[in-house]
Amino acid sequence: MTAKPETEPVLAPPTAPAVRLRDAALSYGSRTLWSGLDLEVAPGEFLAVLGPNGSGKTSLLKVLLGLQPLSAGTVEIAGGPARRGSNRIGYIPQQRALEATVTVRGTDLVGFGLDGHHWGVGFRNRRERKRRVEAAVRAVEATEYARMPLGLLSGGEQQRLRVAQALVSDPSVLLCDEPLLSLDIAHQRKVSRLIANQARQAGAAVLFVTHEINPVLPLVDRVLYLVDGRFRVGPPDEVMNSATLSELYRTDVEVARVGGRLVVAGVDDHDHHVPEAEEA
Numbered sequence: 076m077t078a079k080p081e082t083e084p085v086l087a088p089p090t091a092p093a094v095r096l097r098d099a100a101l102s103y104g105s106r107t108l109w110s111g112l113d114l115e116v117a118p119g120e121f122l123a124v125l126g127p128n129g130s131g132k133t134s135l136l137k138v139l140l141g142l143q144p145l146s147a148g149t150v151e152i153a154g155g156p157a158r159r160g161s162n163r164i165g166y167i168p169q170q171r172a173l174e175a176t177v178t179v180r181g182t183d184l185v186g187f188g189l190d191g192h193h194w195g196v197g198f199r200n201r202r203e204r205k206r207r208v209e210a211a212v213r214a215v216e217a218t219e220y221a222r223m224p225l226g227l228l229s230g231g232e233q234q235r236l237r238v239a240q241a242l243v244s245d246p247s248v249l250l251c252d253e254p255l256l257s258l259d260i261a262h263q264r265k266v267s268r269l270i271a272n273q274a275r276q277a278g279a280a281v282l283f284v285t286h287e288i289n290p291v292l293p294l295v296d297r298v299l300y301l302v303d304g305r306f307r308v309g310p311p312d313e314v315m316n317s318a319t320l321s322e323l324y325r326t327d328v329e330v331a332r333v334g335g336r337l338v339v340a341g342v343d344d345h346d347h348h349v350p351e352a353e354e355a
């Protein structure tokens with residue numbers, strides 16, 4: 076007979092999800108982008124969000140940013156309701172080219188990422204603010220041009236500063252909308268690592284919208300794949316396979332692994348927007 080332990084084992088408290096959607100739906104007019112979406116993203120988790128144009132990936136991020144209300148269901152993020160302007164949430168928006176006349180400097184853009192209730196007042200905070208902005212600019216290797224007007228910078232340089240802006244507040248949730256676009260391969264790799272470090276080292280939940288999973292495949296814990304109102308969530312191997320994608324797209328889709336990369340054939344949307352980093 077085995078002796079009963081005198082005390083119950085101490086269990087670590089379960090970690091609350093950083094993002095939780097319950098039975099969530101989003102419609103614009105009569106068009107439903109997705110419905111019945113139950114999704115929990117844990118602190119430290121890296122979730123890739125894939126799907127063809129118009130499937131509602133950016134709209135999902137807008138819901139999490141408090142910019143778009145759900146049509147049904149509930150959303151919680153970083154321990155509270157989705158609301159605008161939280162500096163616990165970092166956001167790398169889908170890139171839009173800035174006009175040459177934009178005179179805001181890179182360091183100002185990065186500093187906006189810190190603007191919250193406890194920043195920007197008092198000398199000590201100003202000094203700390205400057206230190207953090209400089210560290211974030213250094214991390215994306217933008218020191219050389221960070222004081223220039225944004226309108227004069229290349230698309231890739233602007234993008235690196237947007238990444239610094241999203242990371243500067245040490246966010247607990249990081250929402251990224253195609254963050255590797257217009258970056259060269261070396262910077263795709265560096266930016267992917269910075270984003271992954273925010274998950275692995277700082278414990279942030281990362282939602283990473285992308286058309287091309289290969290540059291981040293080694294970093295991805297789970298995939299959310301949206302197609303025409305249908306979706307699947309699971310580890311990359313469970314979602315990125317011929318059977319699952321054929322079911323989602325309702326047509327024959329072939330997925331093969333070639334040298335550690337995923338090759339998807341049979342759907343137009345797997346156009347390669349970005350040259351691929353060999354290793355994220």
Ligand SMILES: Nc1ncnc2c1ncn2[C@@H]1O[C@H](COP(=O)(O)OP(=O)(O)OP(=O)(O)O)[C@@H](O)[C@H]1O
Pocket residue numbers: 103108126127128129130131132133134135
């Ligand atoms: N405010 C809005 N009102 C009405 N329709 C909208 C609104 N915002 C987005 N849409 C539509 O919803 C659909 C999904 O848009 P969304 O930007 O979320 O797609 P996506 O999956 O991010 O696409 P892409 O891969 O092209 O970036 C699109 O057809 C878009 O036109």
